[in-house]
Amino acid sequence: MTALNQAQRQTLRRSLQLGFFALFVLAPALNLLRFDLNETQLWFLGQRWSLGLDAFKAGETTAAQTAINIFTRAFLPAILLIAGFLFIAWRYGRLYCGWLCPHFAGVELLNDLLHRATAKFSLWDRVRIKRQGREPDRRWWPVFGLACLLMGALWAVTLLSYLLPPAEIWGNLLNGGLTANQARFLGIATLIFTAEFAFARHLFCRFGCAVGLFQSLAWMANPKGMVVAFDRDKARDCRSCDEPRGSACDSVCPMRLHPRNIKRMMFSCVQCGQCIEACDKSQGQQGRGQLLEWQVGLDAVRETLRQKKLDQQTRQDRPQ
Structure with a gap:
């Protein structure tokens, strides 16, 4: 990207x-994918998907062969699909x-x-x-x-x-x-x-x-996961955004989030990038570079730690 x-x-x-x-x-x-209740039959990629239970009942396969079929056709694909999906969520x-x-x-x-x-x-x-x-x-x-x-x-x-x-x-x-x-x-x-x-x-x-929730949980568990990072050294440039709410990024987020916030407050961020595009357009009109960008890996860790430190300072500054 x-x-x-x-x-x-x-x-x-x-x-x-x-x-x-x-x-x-x-x-x-x-x-391509459906389960026919009339036939109690799963269709996948244009083919009837079977675990081989009918062949076992008819005595055409052994119990060991049937167990292998169940593992390779049901458990293994499900494990690989879930693991791959969660890994992408953990990372991005x-x-x-x-x-x-x-x-x-x-x-x-x-x-x-x-x-x-x-x-x-x-x-x-x-x-x-x-x-x-x-x-x-x-x-x-x-x-x-x-x-x-x-x-x-x-x-x-x-x-x-x-x-x-x-x-x-x-x-x-x-x-x-x-x-x-x-x-x-x-x-x-x-x-x-x-x-x-x-x-x-x-x-x-x-x-x-549930699909979104598990993605968010996997992402929150990884400090190196991709985040929308905010250049806080140039935070005052946000004041010049020509938006009623003071920032273009807040005005476009489809999940009604505030993209400059700390990671735990961005739990349901869908990484659509609309906030980054809005920031780039708003700041570009004034001859400046964007203040938001995606960061992943060690850059994301540094952003997370910086956000955490800022959050702690904010909590300490609040009146007791």
Whole structure:
């Protein structure tokens, strides 16, 4: 990522998000990954994935061969996948969330639509954040509401297609022939997802998503993990940011965090890099270099220690 400028990084990130979103929706239809409840059969990369239990019951394989099949086809892939995923999180933080996760891509889209309507990124924000010369426009309210509904419906249909044949689900949906159970599932799931996207999308990403939570825990355990570092020697330059809240970075964070804060206060940072891009643009307009940058390894350790020392000093300076 170091060879790309900030705008190119965001273009790459958006492209990866779009591609992974399409993969998330199309994977069941292409039999790339789904579990068919009707057949109790797992499909993976277009092939039926079996542990060999049927062959063992039919006496075609021995118990030892079946045990090896279970280990190599179930336990070993799961261990490697989890270990690799956690290692990336340990090293780089919630990189999956910020660069691939289809839910977070939806969160960013809805943030933008709501901001166009209210100059806020959440219905619960108290302070309006003006950026890009936008003024709140109530005509965007129906667009935001419709987007939440469509996103919720798409999530419900997609998740059901991971459990039942996609052709059956989409066919019944288009022909109005859903079974009672299918209609009940889609109705309830659409309602829940729509409400989550409209009212609690940030809370879900921070505290409700197990995938995000475990990434954050792995990242916090590594002092060398990649962090957004702040050049505190030039902190006074932040005052010149042409933003209502005094800093461009605070105004763009999709997780509603303050990027110049200490690491433990950035627990749910998704490493999207939007704060770095905003800082680079704001400071560049004034002929200065950016104050935020990614640091990893020993540079990240030094940043963490510096932040910890500053936090301790702040605590000591507080009146008892």
